[in-house]
Amino acid sequence: MAAIQRALPSEECVQNLAHVFGLLADPGRLRLISALLEGGEMCVCDLAAATGQSMSAASHALRLLRADRVVKVRRAGRMAYYRLADSHVRMLFDLAITHIGHEDGERGDD
Incomplete structure (x- = not known):
């Protein structure tokens, strides 16, 4: 079977992807996103309580997430x-959760 040809992303696109993935790589920020997925719109105090973070840490993480x-x-x-x-x-x-949930036998050849 022929592989689907896909254009390589530009250097600017690669840098932007790296920035987004880096932003999402922090467990605290992921907890905030998860809480928002579950609870919808929430204030900082509720987000901090839901994620076990201080209000200061939650506020700082939200500032970064908002900037991007x-x-x-x-x-x-x-x-x-x-x-x-x-x-x-x-x-x-959701895609990341699906990806990490795959069994070794379900993954394609390396």
Whole structure:
């Protein structure tokens, strides 16, 4: 069977991919994303409690995720409510979970 030819990504694309994967490589940030997947829109205090992080650590991680458009914020008075920016984040998360869940026998030849 012939392999499907796919154009190699540009250097800029490779750098952007590396940045996104690096951002998502932190367990604390992944816990926040997971909590948002489960709970929808949440404030920092609820996210911190749900993930076992301090409010300061959760706030810092959310600032990074917001800067790279992984989460969005809605302000209501002094409160800030965070949610995932779009469905692509859920897709990345779900695909990664599916990938790591494969049995050795199900993986293609190396």
